Amino acid sequence: MGKFRKDSGKELPAINTSALPDIVFMLLFFFMVSTTMKEVDLKVQVKIPSATEVKKLEKKSLVSYINVGAPKDQFRKLFGTEPRIQLNDQFANVSDIGDYIESERIQRDEKEVPLMTTSLKVDAKTKMGIVSDIKQELRRVSALKINYSTRKGIKEN
Numbered sequence: 001m002g003k004f005r006k007d008s009g010k011e012l013p014a015i016n017t018s019a020l021p022d023i024v025f026m027l028l029f030f031f032m033v034s035t036t037m038k039e040v041d042l043k044v045q046v047k048i049p050s051a052t053e054v055k056k057l058e059k060k061s062l063v064s065y066i067n068v069g070a071p072k073d074q075f076r077k078l079f080g081t082e083p084r085i086q087l088n089d090q091f092a093n094v095s096d097i098g099d100y101i102e103s104e105r106i107q108r109d110e111k112e113v114p115l116m117t118t119s120l121k122v123d124a125k126t127k128m129g130i131v132s133d134i135k136q137e138l139r140r141v142s143a144l145k146i147n148y149s150t151r152k153g154i155k156e157n
Contacts, residue, residue, distance in 0.1 A: 044069035044086050049124040050153025057147065062116050064104045065149075066097065068130060069123030083126045085134065094130075097137040121149040 046069040057063055067086040071079040075091075085092045087100045105113050118138055122131055138146060 040065070040067075040086075041089055042067060042072070042086065043075055043089070043091065044071055044084055044123070046121050046123045047125070048121060048149055048151050051148075051150040052153055054150060054152045057117065057119070059115065062108070062112055063119050063147070064101065064116065065119050065121055066100075066134060067121045068126055068134070070125075083123065083130055085130070094133045094137050097134060098141045101138070101141050101143045115145075116143070117145045117147050118143050119147040119149050 044067050046067055069083055069086075070076075070081055071084055071091075079091060085094065085097070087096060092100065101118065105116065108116060120131065120134065135146065138144070
């Protein structure tokens, strides 16, 4: 019969790490592709009002945003406390909205222009006068598909 003995002198082999750089670069590539960058720095304070009937937008790539609210603290000395309009990263007047919508239309494909939506992100404390002025300007440039950004609220009975 043979003798069974333990080889206590042998060590475990080292773990093969040759595939580790491939895995790291695969993860890095995945996060680079799937991450979206912040597009606009808000210069106005926008606390979006709540609504009971909320519908999600289907194609967010076809949405142009108009932000309306009081300027943030660092801009109050320059612009005051009255609600202001922000288009992309700039403060604007109601008369600038037409040019903004036209520039958004130029960036899109001709087939997508009728599907474009203008979303108004308006602070809950903003008076309706400035919103009416914005809507009149949007009507003047035939941007008739308007959306109000809200957050889902509780239904009251």
